[in-house]
Amino acid sequence: MTTTPEHDARVANMKFSSVYPHYVTKVEKKGRTVEELHQVIEWLTGFDSKKLQQLIDEQVTFKTFFERANLNPNAHLIKGVICGYRIEDIETQLTRETRYLDKLIDELARGRKMDKILRKA
Known part of the structure; x- marks a missing residue:
């Protein structure tokens, strides 16, 4: 699936620190914890809670966030539709990673079991 250059630029320039509180609210409202959120983020990016806080304090963009990430080798197993886009068909790497x-995070908030969220080959 082709996203527009404007859409990709908007994603790239969005600050992670501006979106992170929404992630927290979303999972907590559904009875999940910040620790579980951090576990999911660490699985995908390799960032532990301390590094995550540094990135938030630094106010990095999603572009910088994912440039510094060590993406999990099983991330390609994440499939489905989110925000109207089929993930596996998104051509722009940064948009796909986001x-x-x-x-x-959506799966976490919906109550999916952690072993299903953290995909294994």
């Missing part, structure tokens, strides 16, 4: 994160 949607991976969105999908994992």
Whole structure:
């Protein structure tokens, strides 16, 4: 699936620190914990809670966030539709990686079991 250059630029320039509180609210409202959220983020990116806080304090963009990430080799197993886009068909790498994160957080908030969220080959 082709996203527009404007859409990709908007994703790239969005600050992670501006979206992170929404992630927290979403999962907590559904009875999940910040620790579980951090576990999901660490699985995808390799960032532990301390590094995550540094990135938030630094106010990095999603572009910088994913440039510094060590993406999980099983991230390609994340499939489905999020924000109207089929993840596996998104051509722009950064947009696809951002949607991976969105999908994992959505699954967490929907009550999916952690062993299913943290995909294994």
